[in-house]
Amino acid sequence: MERIFPICVLCITAVSASSAQPEELYGVVGQEVPFPTSVRNSGGLSYSGTDIGDVTHGQFTPLPNEKFTGRVQWDSSTGFFSITGLKMEDSGRYRVKNDANLDTVYQLTVFIPVSKPKVSHDKHSCTLYCTVDRGTEVTLSWYREGEKENFISSDSLNAPYVKLPEAVERSGTYTCEAVNPISRERSSVTVGEECAGYTGPHIGLVIGLICTSAAALIFAGLYCRQRILQKRRPE
Known part of the structure; x- marks a missing residue:
């Protein structure tokens, strides 16, 4: 033993x-x-x-x-x-x-280290775009000036197919951060007052549909009332 x-x-x-x-x-x-x-x-x-x-x-x-x-x-x-x-x-x-x-x-x-993000701003749609050309297992995040927490992040992907669009409703400076386990890069873009309170084209479409529906209901109500009055008249 x-x-x-x-x-x-x-x-x-x-x-x-x-x-x-x-x-x-x-x-x-x-x-x-x-x-x-x-x-x-x-x-x-x-x-x-x-x-x-x-x-x-x-x-x-x-x-x-x-x-x-x-x-x-x-x-x-x-x-x-x-x-x-x-x-x-x-x-x-x-x-x-x-x-x-x-x-x-x-x-x-x-x-592969991340490249510096390319950021752009579509003033018509108030949409921010962030892309990177190089990097493996890259995560993109948008931050607004003065706010520590990111308000949107992408999944971990490999460049050059990493893109993060985001519509914004407030003016200010926005920063896109690209990160992977061995590198970190940032780029910023400034959004003007044209996007303050922006609600997007889809809201306008909804409002238009509501107005059209309301007008149709009013017309239908008036038509029905007119028909009822005609039936009550003596021949």
Whole structure:
């Protein structure tokens, strides 16, 4: 029994390490991302189960891999592995094995930074438009000057198909904010008094329909009254 116990402890440790939740890492296209697990003497870096970097006796060797050729690095001063020149397809699961032969798993997601939003204002319809040309997982939000809370937001989408129109009823400065996990950009537009109290063309249409219906009812009432009076007259 004394011999079995240490083996069981090792089994439990291995299962716990392999089932641990990966740590989230965000990277920017074209830049470098370090994996913050220090390897000083011996260890390695793998991607989706394939070894791509090795450190043995303090000496780094990048392992042959067409996907990462020339892009896997190791910093001897920090002990961190890193990948340079990030590409969108580098997103995935990485594993760093440290000197104690323990694994740390990272889930890397590579993003394209958002571009500065393009904002415009249609004075006829009092509609604001906000679009971005670049970015992944972008969320757009409109804010009015002096108000902390956004009054409308878009779903998380990829550019260039991100657009957020919104009709406004008050004058002032409106700011569109484009955000994703690694970047944030803003642009503003000023709306004049022409939109103060604006209720939109649909309200005018409704009012027109109400007036038309009322006129038709009045006409029908007068017609019925005239018919009744004619029937009451003696022949």
